[in-house]
Amino acid sequence: MSNKGLLIVISGPSGAGKGTLCKALISRNNKLKLSVSCTTRRPRNGEVEGINYFFVEQEKFKDMIEKDELLEYAQVYDNYYGTPRFFVDKNLNEGFDVILEIDIQGALKIKEKYPEAVFIFILPPSMEELKNRIKKRGSETEESFLKRFKCAFQEINYISKYNYVVTNDVIEEAVKKLESIIIAEKCRVDRIKQSDIFIQLQEGCLNE
Amino acid sequence: MSNKGLLIVISGPSGAGKGTLCKALISRNNKLKLSVSCTTRRPRNGEVEGINYFFVEQEKFKDMIEKDELLEYAQVYDNYYGTPRFFVDKNLNEGFDVILEIDIQGALKIKEKYPEAVFIFILPPSMEELKNRIKKRGSETEESFLKRFKCAFQEINYISKYNYVVTNDVIEEAVKKLESIIIAEKCRVDRIKQSDIFIQLQEGCLNE
Structure with missing residues (x-):
């Protein structure tokens, strides 16, 4: 039977604390890997190839796009970022x-x-907190702050495209919810073939 | 927003260890209640009204059926059992x-x-283990054992009607899976109204 891992996609508005949660989740689970993106921008001080990013030339990146080797990509100013x-x-x-x-x-x-x-x-715990977090990140002007805040707020309309929503209020609790979602998803009947269940009953273990 | 609890239905073949798991789950979670059935059979020694069963007269039970006060019921020999x-x-x-x-x-x-x-x-961890557990329960004859075993095996075909399947190999792990399923279900987008999310962002906490 298949022992393929789960692909877990985590999104949310800027300031919701996705990065912190992902780091905490990875540090506690050795069966979890954080996807590493490709980028055409130059490495910054301390960034390590294959850990922070896969650094590639623009030509190589365009070649990857053409060969459908990227699951998604985006251009930000002059640089490309993508998921290999x-x-x-x-x-x-x-x-x-x-x-x-x-x-x-x-x-x-x-x-x-x-x-x-x-x-x-x-999700951030509240709009107040979202405002604070966006401010802390240092939006230079009131205009840029408002733009970020409005954008974050609009993104919430996309929630219905997702399977789960987790509020990042207390980090420990949010991480526990994420861990629970991963454990639960592996027990979902629609992820398990009926035939595998009979094989398990002959041989061994199912939702590991 | 709604703070209604979840209804969690746990089934599985005889010998899978449902009762043990449910007890362990309840003892560790004070927000969980085990449903108490109605029955027309006499209380046995030590059984407490409202804890083990609600003991009712046959006439009352039939009245409950008629008034649609039972979510389901079954007759076993001369006695009725049902979920109020x-x-x-x-x-x-x-x-x-x-x-x-x-x-x-x-x-x-x-x-x-x-x-x-x-x-x-x-699910039991294996057919071998299922056999052992059914034997331990003391099926008197080879015939009654085979009947129980065949029945348990047939029931597995109903798995596709369920949302999750949990193998009861190590009890601790199975209980953790059940707890994770409950936590995860409360984070499911299809259980949360979009409007509640905006209310949360104004006020407070979502998936508690």
């Missing part, structure tokens, strides 16, 4: 669960290619 | 999650009335 298929597939096939922390547009593209992935939307 | 709607609804409305440990026929009837309930199928 090989990293995701390799880890899933080896039985690792793979976390993709990605914006909503990217998540929708992933859903076309991996409808069986688990889509989780992270 | 008032107990389930009262506890759900008070925000408790209610566990219904029930056979497959009963579970299918519950599904008609509460399609939003969570349906979990408990």
Whole structure:
């Protein structure tokens, strides 16, 4: 029977705390891997190839697009960012669960290619807190703050495209919810073939 | 927004260990209540009204059937057993999650009335173990053993009617899976109204 890992897509508005949650989740679960993106931008100080990003030349990136080697990609100013298929597939096939922390547009593209992935939307605990968090990140002007806040608020309309919504109020609790979602998803009947159940009953264990 | 509890229906073949799991689950979660059945049989030594069963007269039971006060019921020899709607609804409305440990026929009837309930199928770890457990329960004859075993095996075909399947190999792990399913279900987008999310963002907490 299949021991393929789960693909877990985590999105949410800027300031919801996705990054913190993903880091906490990864640090506590050695069967989880965070997807590593490809980018055409130069490495910054301390960034490590294959850990922070796969750094590639623009030509190589365009070649990857053409060969459908990216699950999704986006251009931000002069640079490209994308999710390489090989990293995701390799880890899933080896039985690792793979976390993709990605914006909503990217998540929708992933859903076309991996409808069986688990889509989780992270919410800030309140609008007040969302405002504070966006402010802390240092939006320079009132205008840029308002733009970010409005954008975050609009994104919430996409929640219905997701399977789960987790409020990031107390980090410990939010991480526990994410861990529970992963455990529960592996027990879902629609992920398990009926034939596997009979094989299990002959041989061994089912939802590991 | 709604703070109604979840209805959790737990079934599985005789010998899968449903009762043990439900007890362990209840003892660790004070927001969980085990549904109490009505029965027309006499109380046995030590059985307490409202804890083990609600003991009612046959006439009263038939009256409850007629008034649709039972979510499901069955006749076993001369006695009736059923799930009273008032107990389930009262506890759900008070925000408790209610566990219904029930056979497959009963579970299918519950599904008609509460399609939003969570349906979990408990599996024994292996056929060998299932055989051992059925034997331990003291099937008197080889014939009665075979009948029980065949019945348990046939029931597995109903798994597709359930949302989750949990293998009861190591009890601790199975209980953790059940707890995770409950936590995860409360985060499911299709259980949360979009409007509640905006209210939460104004006021406070979502999936508690």
